[in-house]
Amino acid sequence: MSIISKDIAKAVQLLNDEHIVAIPTETVYGLAGNIYSPKAITAIFETKKRPFFNPLIVHIPAIEQLTTIVAHIPPKAQLLAKAFWPGPITLVLEKQDHIPDLITGGKPTVAVRIPNHPVTLSLLNALDFPLAAPSANPFSSISPTTAQHVENYFKDQIPMVLDGGPCRSGIESTIIGFENDEPIIYRLGSTALEDIEAVVGPVTVKNTVKQKTEEAPTAPGMLDRHYAPKTTTLLSNNLLESLDQHANKRVGLLVFKTQISHSAVKTQVVLSENGDLNEATAHLYEALHQLDQENLDLIIAEEFPDYGLGKSINDRLTRATKS
Ligand code: TXA
Ligand code: MG
Numbered sequence: 001m002s003i004i005s006k007d008i009a010k011a012v013q014l015l016n017d018e019h020i021v022a023i024p025t026e027t028v029y030g031l032a033g034n035i036y037s038p039k040a041i042t043a044i045f046e047t048k049k050r051p052f053f054n055p056l057i058v059h060i061p062a063i064e065q066l067t068t069i070v071a072h073i074p075p076k077a078q079l080l081a082k083a084f085w086p087g088p089i090t091l092v093l094e095k096q097d098h099i100p101d102l103i104t105g106g107k108p109t110v111a112v113r114i115p116n117h118p119v120t121l122s123l124l125n126a127l128d129f130p131l132a133a134p135s136a137n138p139f140s141s142i143s144p145t146t147a148q149h150v151e152n153y154f155k156d157q158i159p160m161v162l163d164g165g166p167c168r169s170g171i172e173s174t175i176i177g178f179e180n181d182e183p184i185i186y187r188l189g190s191t192a193l194e195d196i197e198a199v200v201g202p203v204t205v206k207n208t209v210k211q212k213t214e215e216a217p218t219a220p221g222m223l224d225r226h227y228a229p230k231t232t233t234l235l236s237n238n239l240l241e242s243l244d245q246h247a248n249k250r251v252g253l254l255v256f257k258t259q260i261s262h263s264a265v266k267t268q269v270v271l272s273e274n275g276d277l278n279e280a281t282a283h284l285y286e287a288l289h290q291l292d293q294e295n296l297d298l299i300i301a302e303e304f305p306d307y308g309l310g311k312s313i314n315d316r317l318t319r320a321t322k323s
Pocket of ligand 2: 134
């Protein structure tokens with residue numbers, strides 16, 4: 001038995017025994033449990049300190065299982081599932097009665113996706129229930145993109161982190177709901193808006209960065225202060241001007257492709273020297289984790305171009321600036 005399959009076997013055992021396990025996906029690490037175990041699901045919410053009204057994503061290994069979870073599949077949901085699964089798109093659809101309210105925050109809908117990660121696909125195939133898994137971070141903090149990030153957050157609180165290496169996509173899945181069978185983007189994410197529109201035509205994007213953390217979100221996933229470093233963070237479309245304004249501070253800079261020289265800059269991370277948005281997305285959270293550990297007064301992040309994954313990055317950086 002190889003090491004990885006031994007680890008998967010251990011995760012299977014723990015999950016069958018109603019424990020929770022951190023699992024790798026292509027987007028971020030998740031904190032997973034059996035969707036039918038109130039004990040496991042409660043442990044997920046308590047470990048994350050997440051309010052119960054904020055529902056979880058159900059992870060399945062194959063498209064055929066969708067019909068056992070949801071009551072209705074709009075034609076455009078079918079097209080999106082076929083085009084992008086396994087992959088970073090989550091579909092919010094009308095739920096079947098047996099899906100517990102604890103998973104959906106009492107809503108009539110359930111969020112579902114097939115993650116594109118070989119380790120977690122093997123794990124899901126070895127289980128006879130789907131896994132509910134929110135991102136494996138305390139509520140409102142930066143999502144983990146390595147097993148080490150999860151260890152740093154929850155070392156002694158969870159029995160196992162299943163290590164599948166660094167996450168390739170690097171930010172969460174794009175969440176799509178339906179109104180009158182028409183798709184609406186609830187959360188921008190690892191699948192670019194343009195790629196989605198190429199499959200189903202024009203799609204409405206809910207203006208997401210609005211609501212306060214204390215309120216139940218109308219379209220959850222949309223809580224305002226989210227994905228946030230502890231260090232004060234600001235988003236800038238003019239780095240030199242912003243740096244001049246904070247010249248007396250110890251600033252950490254997060255830039256897209258080109259280093260900036262300025263006396264206030266104590267440390268800086270370039271996300272992609274080649275200007276590749278996929279690469280920048282993959283490194284975004286790692287960079288925020290890193291800058292957040294350097295005892296800075298301020299993180300200044302460069303605003304990204306407003307297309308493709310640049311839109312999704314700007315969404316996360318905007319949320320990171322809320323306090
Ligand atoms: O990439 C991802 O989506 C990762 C990996 C682990 O799969 N998961 C993730 O889960 O980001 P989480 O819980 O951090 O974010 C899922 C969001 C939540 O903010 C929740 O509000 C929203 O999905 N959501 C879940 N069920 C929903 C529903 N029925 N209606 C609207 N939004 C829903
Ligand atoms: Mg999350």
